[in-house]
Amino acid sequence: MMKWIIVFVAAVLAVFLGVRLAMRRDDSAQGSALRTNRMVRCAMIAAVYVVLCLALQPFSYGAVQVRLAEALCLLPVFGPEYIVGVTLGCLLANALGSTVIDVVFGTLATLLACLVTYALRNVRVKGLALPASLPPVLFNALIVGWEISVFFSDTPATLPVTLFNMLTVGIGEVISCCILGVLLVRLIETNRELKKLFVEPVKHPAA
Incomplete structure (x- = not known):
């Protein structure tokens, strides 16, 4: 019961934040369309994330993931x-497939990672978004690795155990973010149709 209460409250808060983000002041018809597109993209990505985690559940949770x-x-x-x-x-995904502890710490790691990734959005290495892929690796390795050691380990959370869990979580994040995530960004940036779907058109100032 508590899990579903958390899911409901979190969903309401996330929808509120998403609406506030999408409803940036812009009274033009184009602005209205952009707000709608932002809300749709937000909901679409949230749904895809959940489906991928639950469909691939054996690989999505735990110290080795x-x-x-x-x-x-x-x-x-x-x-x-x-x-x-x-x-x-x-x-x-954490609420449906893991524990309340993972809802708190796992989601915190993802939020912090996304914020720093956004800050690094324009940094490229040979045309690739490699710097932007590092925050998810670092935050998940540190926070989720520590979380697993403290709350889910059968042995005391010693420094070697904690470092091992951080390493295994970090390796999984390198595969997901530094390889697959970077390739995903590159694919979107180089494919005209995907770019229309994922990226807002740049507004040019009126002459």
């Missing part, structure tokens, strides 16, 4: 609405 949905953590390079979408998706 490759959560493929984490590749979506790179999407904030295309807009702040993806911060809400990915964080909401992570929260719901």
Whole structure:
């Protein structure tokens, strides 16, 4: 029962934040369409994140995991609405497939990672969003690795145990974010149709 209460409250808060983000003041018809598009993208990414985690549940939870949905953590390079979408998706996936503890710490790690990834959105290495892929690796390794050691380990949370869990979580994040996430961003940036779907058109100032 408590799990579903948390899911409901979190969903309401996330929807509120998403609406506030999407409803940036812009009274033009184009602005109205952009607000709608942001809300749709936010909901779509949250849903995709949850489906990927639950469909690939054996790989999505635990100390040794490759959560493929984490590749979506790179999407904030295309807009702040993806911060809400990915964080909401992570929260719901953890609530449905893990524990309340993971809802708190796992979602916190994803939120912090998405915020820093957004800050690094324009940084590229040989055209690739490699710097933006590092925050999810670091935050999840540190926070989720520590969480597993303290709350889910059968042995005391010694420094070697904690470092081992951080390493295993970090390796999974490298696969999901530094490889798959970077490739996803590159694919979107180089494919005209995907770019129309994921990226807002740049507004040019009136002459």
